[in-house]
Amino acid sequence: MANDQRSLKTATNHIQFLGTARSGTRAAWAMHVTSAVLIPLSIAFVFILVTLVHKDYALAHAELGGALPTILFLLFVSASIYHMKIGMQSVIDDYIHDTHLKSWALVANLFFCAVVGFASVYALLKISFA
Amino acid sequence: MDDGDLMAEIDTHTQNLAARRPLSPHLLIYRPMLTMTMSIVHRITGVALYAGTLLLAWYLIALASGRAQFEVASAVFGSVPGLIVLFGFTWALFHHLLGGLRHLIWDQGYGLDHPGREFLAKATLTGGIALTVLVWLVAFLAG
Numbered sequence: 001m002a003n004d005q006r007s008l009k010t011a012t013n014h015i016q017f018l019g020t021a022r023s024g025t026r027a028a029w030a031m032h033v034t035s036a037v038l039i040p041l042s043i044a045f046v047f048i049l050v051t052l053v054h055k056d057y058a059l060a061h062a063e064l065g066g067a068l069p070t071i072l073f074l075l076f077v078s079a080s081i082y083h084m085k086i087g088m089q090s091v092i093d094d095y096i097h098d099t100h101l102k103s104w105a106l107v108a109n110l111f112f113c114a115v116v117g118f119a120s121v122y123a124l125l126k127i128s129f130a
Numbered sequence: 131m132d133d134g135d136l137m138a139e140i141d142t143h144t145q146n147l148a149a150r151r152p153l154s155p156h157l158l159i160y161r162p163m164l165t166m167t168m169s170i171v172h173r174i175t176g177v178a179l180y181a182g183t184l185l186l187a188w189y190l191i192a193l194a195s196g197r198a199q200f201e202v203a204s205a206v207f208g209s210v211p212g213l214i215v216l217f218g219f220t221w222a223l224f225h226h227l228l229g230g231l232r233h234l235i236w237d238q239g240y241g242l243d244h245p246g247r248e249f250l251a252k253a254t255l256t257g258g259i260a261l262t263v264l265v266w267l268v269a270f271l272a273g
Binding site for chain 1: 176177179186190194200227230234265
């Protein structure tokens with residue numbers, strides 16, 4: 001493509017904005033950092049959920065609304081959302097080759113993560129401050 | 131030559147180019163191996179957990195919305211299909227967590243040789259199942 005003699009575009013112009021240059025490592029690094037931090041956070045998340053399993057509404061509400069569970073859940077949700085946003089983005093990059101469809105899939109990924117993330121954070125804050 | 135002809139010619143040119151490019155051997159020609167399967171399962175569990183966050187969000191919103199909504203969510207999660215999905219979610223979480231841990235171990239430069247890879251693959255598989263069963267036993271015995 002870049003060798004096409006009939007194009008007036010420069011070689012750089014051909015490949016610009018088609019993919020990552022310099023910024024690609026940021027996502028990979030963020031994936032590693034979030035994965036490391038999600039190990040203790042996931043264990044805390046499962047532990048807290050197990051303690052809530054047999055509780056009724058009032059008790060579950062009161063316990064999850066405590067400062068420590070709320071903060072741990074907020075950290076878990078934000079790290080998870082960031083982690084899964086990057087993860088799904090790489091899945092989309094790997095399997096969807098149509099440029100147009102890929103753009104829509106990437107936007108849908110962002111919307112899904114934003115909606116689920118903010119809804120969860122709102123719910124957690126409401127439970128805690130109620 | 132007008133613009134239309136030029137465009138058509140460029141298009142044919144690139145299409146022929148794509149057809150002439152050699153294809154590197156891909157997944158399907160390899161005999162399935164444990165490490166390869168684990169890599170695929172890691173990705174599948176990741177996607178499953180992605181969808182599973184909807185369940186977490188629903189649970190939190192139900193708890194924030196009031197007793198009636200919470201009872202509905204509890205009934206669904208407590209039903210047999212609900213419990214199966216939650217069990218699968220627990221397994222996906224632990225499997226993906228251990229798979230991630232495996233990657234972090236590799237990043238430090240350990241377990242990259244053949245016995246190391248095989249050990250880590252088996253440890254992830256058995257560890258994920260063991261932790262899932264353990265958590266569900268604890269959850270049931272606590273109640």
